[in-house]
Structure formats: structure tokens, C-alpha cells
Amino acid sequence: MTAGDIPDWAxxxxxGFEGYRFVGFNLYDGLLNWDLSTAGVEVxxxxxxxxxxxxxxxxxxxxxxxxxxxxxxxxxCDWNADSAVWNIERLTSDKSPAFSAANFARGRxxxxxxxxxxxxxxxxxAIYTRTVVSLFPYNMPFILMMSKCALDKAGNDYKTYAMAPxxxxxxxxxxxxxxxxxxxxxxxxxxxxxxxxxxxxxILLPMPEAxxxxxxxxxxxxxxxxxxxxxxxxxxKSAGMNVITHPYPHTWPYLLNFQRGPFKDxxxxxxxxxxxxxxxxxxxxxxxxxxxxxxxxxxxxxxGHPFEYKFDAxxxxxxxxxxxxYPCAVTIAISTSGSGQMQPLPMNELVKAQLExxxxxxxxxxxxxxxxxxxxxxxxxxxxxxxxLNFSSGVVDPLSGVxxxxxxxxxxxxxxNWGWYQNSEVDDLSxxxxxxxxxxxxxxxxxxxxxITSKDAARVFIVSDLNPRALSPKLKGFVQVQSWFQDLxxxxxxxx
Amino acid sequence: MWLYIVRRILFVLPIAIGVSVVCFSLVYLAPGDxxxxxxxxxxxxxxxxxxKHAYGFDQPIPIQYFRWLMRAASGxxxxxxxxxxxxxxxxxxSLYNTIIIAAGAVLLAFGFAVxxxxxxxxxxxKPLDRLATGVSVLxxxxxNYWLGIVLIIVFAVQLGWLPATGMxxxxxxxxxxxxxxxxxxxxxxxxxxxxxxxxxxxxxxxxAVAEVLAQDFIQMLYAKGLGTFAVVRHALRNAxxxxxxxxxxxxxxxxxxxxxxxxxxxxxGTGFVLSKAIxxxxxxxxxxxxxxxxxxxxxxxxxxxxxxxxxDPRIERA
Numbered sequence: 001m002t003a004g005d006i007p008d009w010a011x012x013x014x015x016g017f018e019g020y021r022f023v024g025f026n027l028y029d030g031l032l033n034w035d036l037s038t039a040g041v042e043v044x045x046x047x048x049x050x051x052x053x054x055x056x057x058x059x060x061x062x063x064x065x066x067x068x069x070x071x072x073x074x075x076x077c078d079w080n081a082d083s084a085v086w087n088i089e090r091l092t093s094d095k096s097p098a099f100s101a102a103n104f105a106r107g108r109x110x111x112x113x114x115x116x117x118x119x120x121x122x123x124x125x126a127i128y129t130r131t132v133v134s135l136f137p138y139n140m141p142f143i144l145m146m147s148k149c150a151l152d153k154a155g156n157d158y159k160t161y162a163m164a165p166x167x168x169x170x171x172x173x174x175x176x177x178x179x180x181x182x183x184x185x186x187x188x189x190x191x192x193x194x195x196x197x198x199x200x201x202x203i204l205l206p207m208p209e210a211x212x213x214x215x216x217x218x219x220x221x222x223x224x225x226x227x228x229x230x231x232x233x234x235x236x237k238s239a240g241m242n243v244i245t246h247p248y249p250h251t252w253p254y255l256l257n258f259q260r261g262p263f264k265d266x267x268x269x270x271x272x273x274x275x276x277x278x279x280x281x282x283x284x285x286x287x288x289x290x291x292x293x294x295x296x297x298x299x300x301x302x303x304g305h306p307f308e309y310k311f312d313a314x315x316x317x318x319x320x321x322x323x324x325x326y327p328c329a330v331t332i333a334i335s336t337s338g339s340g341q342m343q344p345l346p347m348n349e350l351v352k353a354q355l356e357x358x359x360x361x362x363x364x365x366x367x368x369x370x371x372x373x374x375x376x377x378x379x380x381x382x383x384x385x386x387x388x389l390n391f392s393s394g395v396v397d398p399l400s401g402v403x404x405x406x407x408x409x410x411x412x413x414x415x416x417n418w419g420w421y422q423n424s425e426v427d428d429l430s431x432x433x434x435x436x437x438x439x440x441x442x443x444x445x446x447x448x449x450x451x452i453t454s455k456d457a458a459r460v461f462i463v464s465d466l467n468p469r470a471l472s473p474k475l476k477g478f479v480q481v482q483s484w485f486q487d488l489x490x491x492x493x494x495x496x
Numbered sequence: 497m498w499l500y501i502v503r504r505i506l507f508v509l510p511i512a513i514g515v516s517v518v519c520f521s522l523v524y525l526a527p528g529d530x531x532x533x534x535x536x537x538x539x540x541x542x543x544x545x546x547x548k549h550a551y552g553f554d555q556p557i558p559i560q561y562f563r564w565l566m567r568a569a570s571g572x573x574x575x576x577x578x579x580x581x582x583x584x585x586x587x588x589x590s591l592y593n594t595i596i597i598a599a600g601a602v603l604l605a606f607g608f609a610v611x612x613x614x615x616x617x618x619x620x621x622k623p624l625d626r627l628a629t630g631v632s633v634l635x636x637x638x639x640n641y642w643l644g645i646v647l648i649i650v651f652a653v654q655l656g657w658l659p660a661t662g663m664x665x666x667x668x669x670x671x672x673x674x675x676x677x678x679x680x681x682x683x684x685x686x687x688x689x690x691x692x693x694x695x696x697x698x699x700x701x702x703x704a705v706a707e708v709l710a711q712d713f714i715q716m717l718y719a720k721g722l723g724t725f726a727v728v729r730h731a732l733r734n735a736x737x738x739x740x741x742x743x744x745x746x747x748x749x750x751x752x753x754x755x756x757x758x759x760x761x762x763x764x765g766t767g768f769v770l771s772k773a774i775x776x777x778x779x780x781x782x783x784x785x786x787x788x789x790x791x792x793x794x795x796x797x798x799x800x801x802x803x804x805x806x807x808d809p810r811i812e813r814a
Contacts, residue, residue, distance in 0.1 A: 004771070004772050005578075005579070005772055008579060008580065014579075094546055094550070100580065101547050101550035101551060102577065102578075102580045104543075104547070105531075105534035105535050105547055106534070108535055108536050108539050108543060109536030109539075112539065112540070112543070158580050159580060159581055159582070175665075175668045177664075177667045177764075178581075178586075178589055179590070179764030179768060180663045180667065180762065180764045181662065205661070205662055206762065207661060207762050208759055208762075209759050209760050209762075211645050211648075211760070212660065212661050212759075212760050212761070212762060215645070215648045215652060215653050216652075216660045216661050218653040219648075219652040219653045219659070219660045221652070221659055221660050221661065221662070368774075368775065369775060370775055370777050377535075377536075414540075
């Protein structure tokens with residue numbers, strides 16, 4: 001893992017999506033899961049601990065989930081409506097005896113639409129949302145269901161529970177060396193026979209340093225690493241490692257300040273997008289990225305036909321002159337590292353050179369990752385000197401990736417619309433999406449938003465990561481899918 | 497001697513309180529909000545306030561400090577915001593891991609440095625002295641994170657003799673350095689970590705021994721017919737207080753953890769924990785780790801002082 005530490009395994013994991021990828025989705029299930037079985041297609045929701053779900057016929061804030069029967073937690077306790085409602089309550093109410101501030105905080109981006117949950121019968125529950133949110137089911141994979149019996153046994157103490165955690169996932173907890181490794185073992189009784197792991201043991205080692213990860217793979221200490229640095233990929237390949245890449249919902253853009261500074265002007269935003277020679281960035285990264293022109297990647301179904309600001313330095317300079325911003329001084333906040341930030345320092349240096357070549361005068365504010373997160377969450381108004389923020393993102397789900405990024409009602413700090421982008425057409429479309437319960441209609445509207453925001457140069461779109469991984473030649477069966485999440489259960493490690 | 501010990505221990509108390517004030521206050525000066533790093537971008541103000549209350553961050557800072565100090569005095573340093581584990585346990589576990597490699601590094605460095613430094617002092621200005629000085633300069637100049645990577649490539653990747661990173665699965669109940677299958681994981685971090693103290697201690701040994709060798713009583717020892725080894729023994733005993741002081745300081749620095757070395761080797765020591773606490777604004781973990789490390793440093797210095805006094809009673813009289 002590239003994570004700096006073992007993701008928390010006692011309920012909702014920390015360490016962002018990496019925590020879900022390696023720990024959360026292996027030990028636990030949600031009511032719905034991501035279908036991670038097929039490469040080449042955008043991942044979809046599929047039944048998890050619920051076999052079916054639908055919106056209530058009359059109350060558009062009431063979602064009905066029919067629960068899977070015959071499922072047991074790793075500690076032998078039954079999965080049923082009581083445990084489902086208990087899990088929702090422990091993540092949403094500080095009145096719950098099982099409330100944990102850390103679990104609450106980690107799950108909050110996925111639970112803040114929930115008003116409450118109620119049991120309808122032993123295997124049916126209803127979840128009520130505060131407002132009408134047609135995209136609500138996309139939150140469900142992230143709300144992980146743990147055993148009430150196990151937490152009761154631990155006296156509602158998550159520290160004690162961590163010594164014998166119990167979910168329903170394809171792996172069971174085995175042991176941990178604090179901060180060094182987490183060992184999971186195969187759950188032979190997993191409710192989905194197709195996803196019973198094909199190996200006995202999964203050992204997860206945090207290795208934040210890219211060179212160390214590569215060395216551990218070359219030394220045979222590990223069989224699977226993520227995010228090898230571009231300069232070591234040829235060495236890995238020459239040693240017989242399989243280096244695989246695949247598009248996934250990721251973009252590496254500059255988020256823009258629409259309230260203060262040069263990027264208020266559409267011409268300046270267009271100039272910045274025209275100034276980027278994306279292929280040059282891709283070449284510098286050794287082809288582990290692709291050019292990006294919109295919020296969605298071209299491999300996602302809602303990409304549509306966005307306006308692609310292809311590299312045109314002359315046009316960029318002309319636009320800056322038209323905007324009376326030549327030279328055009330901008331301050332951009334960048335990080336030294338961070339989840340999804342790729343190789344932020346060399347990439348930003350190259351982009352700076354490209355912007356300055358057309359007439360921008362770029363000043364970087366170099367911050368640590370936590371301060372960048374703080375700036376992103378608090379919004380431009382708390383950091384008014386920033387004209388742009390280098391903050392990677394991706395449309396993992398349309399609610400967090402599109403609607404909350406651009407709709408006025410989600411302006412920071414009430415949401416992740418960092419620079420207070422405002423476009424009445426996008427706002428109308430967002431409202432329509434949130435009230436549309438037909439998936440085809442949702443996708444049509446989301447495609448329109450993608451096309452409008454790209455034409456509006458709502459961000460400086462630069463590249464999308466290709467998610468490189470390096471695998472030992474002994475490792476077989478892994479299917480890299482178009483997602484931040486991956487299914488590790490089909491992996492087999494052979495002797496040769 | 498006892499009076500001296502009591503007096504030195506009493507000096508430690510105000511230092512410890514000063515350290516606690518500084519380490520509690522400093523973490524609030526860093527930009528970034530611990531609650532913001534826990535909560536999503538669209539968290540409501542009410543949610544954030546609820547979380548602040550749950551962690552006690554809604555209290556004025558002097559009250560937070562007083563409560564923290566009272567709890568710390570009884571060994572309770574709070575709970576990590578990120579791991580939800582007691583800070584005291586986290587710090588002690590990481591401190592133990594760091595002490596393993598720091599002690600190994602200092603002992604390794606001390607052995608080589610004293611031998612090389614003494615040899616250099618006995619051959620001042622000669623090729624052997626230049627060679628030893630070269631080793632010393634190399635020790636303090638080579639970036640240890642670079643050396644760590646080189647050692648990994650040579651001994652783990654190319655030769656396959658030692659593991660590249662980690663602590664072994666058998667360390668689940670604590671690292672046991674008496675077991676070879678665990679100790680082998682510590683060898684590369686120890687060698688990497690030992691390079692800087694090797695250079696520093698060697699230089700101190702060389703100058704201290706050279707200074708002693710220039711004194712009249714050494715000539716008298718030779719005149720009395722003592723052999724070289726006996727003279728070395730006398731010279732070293734006189735130079736030792738100075739060397740020990742440097743060694744103690746080096747040990748103190750190393751116990752503070754080397755963030756780079758522990759990150760490269762994925763060695764879960766204090767540097768590893770500290771860097772994680774800084775990056776995630778885990779204030780309780782940060783405060784607890786800094787406090788324990790500072791106290792360790794103070795105690796190490798106290799021990800070195802006492803040891804120096806035991807070796808050379810003139811220090812007590814001074």
C-alpha cells in the first residue's frame with residue numbers, strides 16, 4: 001500500500017479510498033457494493049448485503065432496502081434488519097451507545113444525507129434522507145456494516161473491538177503488527193461464492209516511499225505494489241514484473257477561484273486551458289497518464305462531447321491580451337505529496353513553465369497535504385490569495401464528483417465547490433439530477449453538466465492518472481478495473 | 497554523589513514542565529485544523545462542533561492544557577484522532593521500536609568510532625589519520641536516506657540476504673531482537689542510522705584522545721615503560737567523559753526518530769509515528785510523542801551527566 005499507515009480496520013477505515021480498497025471492502029460489506037469483476041467498463045453498483053433497493057412510491061425521501069438472508073458476520077452473529085439499523089444509527093447519531101467520533105467523521109461524507117433508518121421487517125429496512133437525493137444509493141458501499149455482537153462484546157469500545165473485528169466481507173481479521181502489517185485470512189463462508197478468496201492470506205504492508213515499494217517487490221518480499229514511480233518502471237519491467245495501467249475516474253486539475261482574481265474571467269480560464277501541453281506532461285510521466293479535458297474521463301459513460309481546449313499557445317496569449325491580463329499574475333496552491341496528487345512537484349513545475357510561456361506569471365504556494373485539504377475544505381474565502389488549488393479528484397460517483405463540485409448550494413464550506421463556481425444552467429441541471437430517479441435520465445443530465453463545465457473552463461484540466469501497479473510474475477488472476485477500488489479475491493500466487 | 501544526583505533530578509522537573517508547555521502550545525501554531533482533516537468538506541457546523549466536543553477541543557486552550565497535563569501525569573496522553581488507540585501505548589510501542597535501532601546504531605557507531613578515532617589520534621597527520629577522518633566526513637556527509645536505499649538495493653534486491661523493509665510477521669507481540677528471524681529486519685536500518693553518529697563520535701574521540709596524548713602524564717607513562725595498549729587505556733579513560741557526552745547526545749537525537757530512515761524501511765518507530773501525526777494533524781498523538789521524546793532526551797542527558805561524574809569525579813566538584 002502507498003498509505004503511510006495501516007488503515008483502521010475497526011469499522012469505517014481512514015486513509016481515504018486506499019483504506020476502503022484494501023481494508024474496508026475486504027473485511028466488510030455495504031448494503032450495496034461496487035461490481036469490480038469486469039475490466040474495461042465503468043464500475044456499477046451491485047447488490048451487497050441488500051439484494052434489492054428502490055425509492056418509495058409516494059415518499060421520495062424514503063429508500064427501501066431488502067436485505068440478504070442467511071448471511072452471518074465473522075463472529076457467527078446473524079445479519080438482519082436490526083443490525084442494519086444499528087449500523088446506520090452508530091454512524092449518524094451521537095446518542096447511539098455504539099457512537100464513535102472517528103467512525104462518525106470518516107463516514108460523514110456518505111451519511112450526511114441520512115435523516116434516520118427504520119426496520120420494516122426482519123429483512124427490510126427504510127432509510128429516510130433529509131432532502132430528495134436520487135443519487136443517494138451511491139453512498140451505500142461506503143457505509144460498512146459491522147457486527148453488533150462483536151462491539152457489544154467489546155463493551156462498545158472500538159479499541160477492544162479492533163482485537164476481534166467482525167464484518168461480513170470476503171476476508172477475516174487474523175493479526176496485526178501495529179503500523180507495520182495487517183494480516184487477513186480467507187473467509188471460506190463468504191456469502192458470494194464467486195468472491196471467496198483464491199488465496200489463504202492477504203498481508204497488507206504500508207509503504208509510503210515509492211523506492212521502498214519497488215525494492216520490496218524486486219526483492220520478492222511483496223507480490224503487488226501500487227503507484228511505482230515512472231522512473232523505476234523500466235527497471236521493474238526488465239526484472240520481469242508485470243506493470244499494468246488502466247484508466248479510472250481520476251483528474252489532476254487546478255480548481256479555480258471564481259470570486260476573486262484573474263480566473264473570474266472566462267478568457268483567462270480558457271487561456272490557461274489552451275496553454276497546457278498535456279502530451280508533454282504525459283511524456284514526462286512515462287505514459288502513466290492521459291490528457292484530461294473534462295470532469296469525467298473519456299472512458300466514463302457521461303463524458304459526452306466536452307469542448308477540448310487542445311494546446312494552442314498563440315490562442316492562449318491572444319486571450320490573455322483580450323482579457324487585459326498580460327502578463328497575468330496568478331497564485332496557485334500546490335502540495336508536496338498527497339492522495340491522488342501523482343508527482344506534484346515536477347508536474348507543477350512543468351505546468352508552470354507552460355503557463356508562463358503564454359503570458360501567465362505563476363507563483364506557487366507550496367503546502368503540505370493536510371494544509372491543502374484544509375484549504376480545500378474551508379474554501380477560497382479562507383485562503384483568498386489563492387487563485388487556484390491543485391487538488392486531484394474524480395467522479396467515483398456523480399453526487400460527490402459532479403453535483404457537489406459545481407452546484408451553488410455546495411459552495412465551500414458547505415460543500416466541495418471550492419472556488420464558488422456558479423452557473424445557473426448547471427444549478428438547474430443539478431436539481432433535475434437530484435430529482436430524477438431514472439438512471440438514463442440522470443446520465444443524460446450529468447453528461448450535459450460535464451459538457452457545460454468543460455466549455456466554461458470551470459477548471460484547468462491537465463491529466464488523468466492511469467493507476468499503475470506492478471505485480472510479481474508469480475501473481476495471477478488480478479483484474480484491474482476502472483475504479484479506485486479493486487477486487488483482490490481472484491489473486492493466486494504460484495511458485496513460479 | 498547522592499546530593500549531586502538529587503540536585504540534577506530536581507533540575508529536570510522545571511525543564512519537563514517547560515517542555516510540556518512548549519509541546520502543547522507549538523502544535524496549535526501549525527496551519528490546518530484537526531477536525532477539518534477528520535470531517536468531509538460538506539460537514540455541517542453542527543457536526544464539527546459535535547466532534548470538537550467529543551474530543552474536548554471546544555474548551556479554551558489553557559483548560560485543555562491543564563486537563564492534558566493532569567492526565568499526562570497519570571500516564572494518560574489521550575486517544576489518537578486517527579487510529580483511535582491510546583496515545584501512551586502508541587508512543588511506547590514506537591519508542592521501543594526506535595530504541596532497538598537507535599541503540600544498535602549507537603553501539604555499532606561507538607565501537608567503530610572509538611577504534612578509528614583512537615587510531616587516528618595516535619597517527620595524527622599520517623595516512624591512517626586521513627583515512628579515518630575521511631570515514632568520519634563521509635559519515636556526516638552522506639545523506640542517510642540515500643544510503644538506506646543503496647543498502648536495500650544491494651543487500652535486499654541484488655544479494656537477497658536481508659529483507660528490504662518491515663518488521664516481520666512474528667513481531668505481532670512486540671519486536672524480539674534475540675530472534676534472528678526478527679533481528680535481520682533491523683540490520684539495514686541500524687547500519688543506515690549508525691553512519692552519522694559514527695562520524696560525529698569518531699571526530700570527538702580523535703580530538704579528545706589527541707588532547708590527552710599531548711599531556712605530560714602520557715610521556716611519563718611511556719617513560720615508565722608502559723606498552724602502547726596500556727597508554728591507550730589511560731588515554732581513553734581520560735577522553736571517555738567527552739566521548740560519552742557526544743554519544744549520549746547522538747542517542748538522544750536518534751531516539752527522536754529518523755523520519756526518513758523509518759519511512760524508507762517502514763520501521764514503525766517514533767519518527768514514523770511523528771511524521772504521521774504531523775501530516776494528519778493528530779494533535780493528541782503529536783503532543784504525546786513530543787512530550788515523551790523530550791523527556792527521553794532530558795533523561796538521557798541526565799544519565800550521561802551521572803555517568804560522566806562516575807567516571808570522572810572532578811565533574812561533580814565543578
